[in-house]
Each structure stands twice: as structure tokens, then as C-alpha cells.
Amino acid sequence: MPAPKSKKTAPSVRRVATGNRRSGRPRSATAASRIYSDLRSELVSLQRRPGEAISEAQIALSFGVSRTPVREAILKLSDEGLLEIYPQSGIFVSRIPIAALPEAIIIRKALEETTARLAAERATPSQILALRSVLERQREASAAGDIETFHQADELFHATVADVAGYPGIWKFIQQVKVHVDRYRRLTLPQLGRIPKVITEHEAVLTAIEAHDPERARRAMEAHLAGLLDNISATQHINPEFFDERR
Numbered sequence: 728m729p730a731p732k733s734k735k736t737a738p739s740v741r742r743v744a745t746g747n748r749r750s751g752r753p754r755s756a757t758a759a760s761r762i763y764s765d766l767r768s769e770l771v772s773l774q775r776r777p778g779e780a781i782s783e784a785q786i787a788l789s790f791g792v793s794r795t796p797v798r799e800a801i802l803k804l805s806d807e808g809l810l811e812i813y814p815q816s817g818i819f820v821s822r823i824p825i826a827a828l829p830e831a832i833i834i835r836k837a838l839e840e841t842t843a844r845l846a847a848e849r850a851t852p853s854q855i856l857a858l859r860s861v862l863e864r865q866r867e868a869s870a871a872g873d874i875e876t877f878h879q880a881d882e883l884f885h886a887t888v889a890d891v892a893g894y895p896g897i898w899k900f901i902q903q904v905k906v907h908v909d910r911y912r913r914l915t916l917p918q919l920g921r922i923p924k925v926i927t928e929h930e931a932v933l934t935a936i937e938a939h940d941p942e943r944a945r946r947a948m949e950a951h952l953a954g955l956l957d958n959i960s961a962t963q964h965i966n967p968e969f970f971d972e973r974r
Contacts, residue, residue, distance in 0.1 A: 758790065758792045758796035759795075759796035759797075759799035759800050759803075760800075761790070762786065762790055762792070762796055762797055762799075762800040763799075763800035763803050763804065766786070766800055766801075766804060767804060767807075767809065770804065770809045770810070770820060770910075771809075771906060771909045771910055771913075772875070772878075772913060773910060773913045773914070773969075775820050776820060776969070777820050777821065777822040777823060777910075777968070777969045777970075777971075778819060778820060778822060778968065778969075779819065779820045780817055780818065780819055781801070781810060781817070781818040781819065781820065782818075783797050783798065783801065783818070801818060807906060808821055808824070808827075808906070808907065809821055809906065821971070822968075822969060822970055822971035823907050823910050823911050823969055823970050823971065824907060824970075824971050824973070825959070825963060825970050825971065825972050826972075826973070827907050828907060828908060828911055828959055829956060829959070831904050831905055831907060831908045832905075832908055832952065832955045832956050833956075834901075834904050835901050835904060835905050835908065835952060836948075836949060836952040836953065838897050838900070838901055839885065839888070839889075839901070839948050839952060840945045840948050840949050841892070841897070841945075842888050842889040842891075842892040842894060842897055842898075842948075843888055843892075843932055843935070843936065843944040843945050843947065843948035844892075844941040844942070844944055844945040845891075845892035845893060845894065845941070846888050846889075846891040846892040846936050846944065847935055847936045847938075847939055847940055847941040847943070847944035847945075848939065848941050849891060849892065849893060850891050850936050850937070850939065854887075854890075854891045855933070855936065855937050857887060857891075858884065858887055858888070858891070858933050858936065859933065861880055861883050861884045861887055862880075862884065862926070862929055862930065862933060864876070864880040864883075865877055865880040865881060865884070865925070865926055865929065866926060868880055869922045869923065869926060874916050874917065874922075877916065877922060878912075878913065878916065881925065881929075884929055885898065885901075886898045888932070888936070888948075889901075891936070908955065910969075911955075911959070911962060912955065914962050914965070914966050914969065915955075915958050915962055918958075918961075918962070918965075924954070925951075928947070928950065928951035928954075929951070931947040931950070931951070932944060932947040932948050932951060934947075935947050
């Protein structure tokens with residue numbers, strides 16, 4: 728007796744609305760981490776402005792998920808101080824805490840002075856070329872008026888210095904410390920003359936690394952990052968609604 732033919736089932740087709748829904752639909756196991764990563768990027772880049780309300784429902788719809796992974800992401804961002812949750816009022820983007828900035832900048836400065844010094848001791852010709860390439864990318868972004876690309880290249884320059892130093896983990900730690908500093912820095916970049924000044928300061932760091940002069944590289948990085956401390960008051964004056972003066 729011949730075996731019965733297996734029944735073929737037509738593949739199901741799911742229609743996905745376009746509009747505001749993001750490309751790709753994260754599975755529940757990874758949804759929270761993806762939502763966290765995307766939201767964090769939007770918060771740090773100031774795409775979502777301090778004081779802005781956050782809608783769980785809107786985010787869930789955007790990602791095509793339930794509210795559960797959205798809540799997980801929001802709680803994690805709240806723990807980092809990027810979101811504020813008020814049970815009876817809603818969820819809001821936190822303002823930049825003025826009191827936290829000096830300490831974070833001082834920590835970053837101390838660590839990056841070390842990576843600059845070590846990079847000057849250890850840099851190979853190919854690593855120096857890599858740093859030169861990143862700096863050229865910053866020049867191109869500056870000429871194009873592309874602040875977002877400039878910021879990304881700025882981050883890459885500092886990360887590469889840490890990598891050349893032989894301690895890439897230092898940069899990962901700095902990224903955790905400087906979350907509010909990054910939001911503040913985004914406000915400084917449009918200021919007149921700020922981007923050319925950053926390029927000049929990066930050139931000084933790179934020149935010292937290329938010359939294998941550790942102390943000069945350390946001083947150049949110190950001078951570069953000290954400017955962040957000096958600009959806090961002026962930046963707050965220009966954008967007072969973005970800052971929280973509570974201690």
C-alpha cells in the first residue's frame with residue numbers, strides 16, 4: 728500500500744504595517760535589549776529632548792512588541808538616570824544633572840591622560856595611520872557641517888587612542904561614566920568655533936603620539952578635556968531648559 732502523500736501547507740504571510748514601525752521585529756528574548764539600545768542612542772544624542780514625555784504604547788507600536796520589553800528597557804534607562812518615572816504622571820526624559828558633570832569629566836580626564844601617554848609609548852606606524860584617518864574623517868564632517876558624523880568620529884578617535892594604548896576596556900568604562908557628559912557635549916558642538924577647536928586639540932594629541940612623546944601626549948589630552956569643565960556654565964546659560972540644578 729503506497730504511503731500517503733504528505734500534505735503541503737502554504738507558508739503563512741504576515742502583513743506588517745509600515746508608517747512609524749521600525750524595520751525588523753525583535754523577538755521577545757532580544758526585544759528589550761534592542762529597544763534599550765535604540766532609546767539610549769536617541770536620549771544621549773538629544774533626539775529626545777530633556778523634559779520630553781515618553782509613551783510606552785507608542786514605543787511598543789513602533790517596535791511591533793508588547794509593552795513588557797518596553798518597560799524593561801525603560802527601567803534600565805531610568806537606573807542610568809536618562810529617564811524619570813512618575814507613577815501618576817508618566818515617563819519623561821531626564822534633564823542633564825549639572826552636579827554630576829564635573830566629577831564625570833574629571834574621571835574621564837584622568838583615565839584618558841593615561842591612555843594618551845601609553846599610546847605615545849606603544850603606537851605602531853599602522854596605528855598612527857588609523858588615528859590620522861579618523862581625524863581626517865572629522866575634518867570632512869566639519870567641512871560638510873555634519874555634526875552627527877563628527878561626533879561619531881570624535882568617539883572613535885578616543886576609543887582608538889585607548890586601543891593603541893593596549894587598554895580598550897578603559898574606553899568601555901569611560902562610556903559608562905560619561906553618559907550625561909555626552910548629552911552636554913552635544914550642546915557644545917554647535918557653538919561657534921567649537922568643532923575647529925576640537926580638531927586642533929585632537930591634532931595636538933596625535934602629533935605627540937606620533938612623536939612618541941608620552942608627557943606631551945598626556946598634556947595635550949588634559950588640555951583637550953579640560954575645556955569640557957570650562958564650558959559647563961556657558962552651555963547651561965544658552966540652554967537652561969536642558970539642565971537640572973538640583974544637587
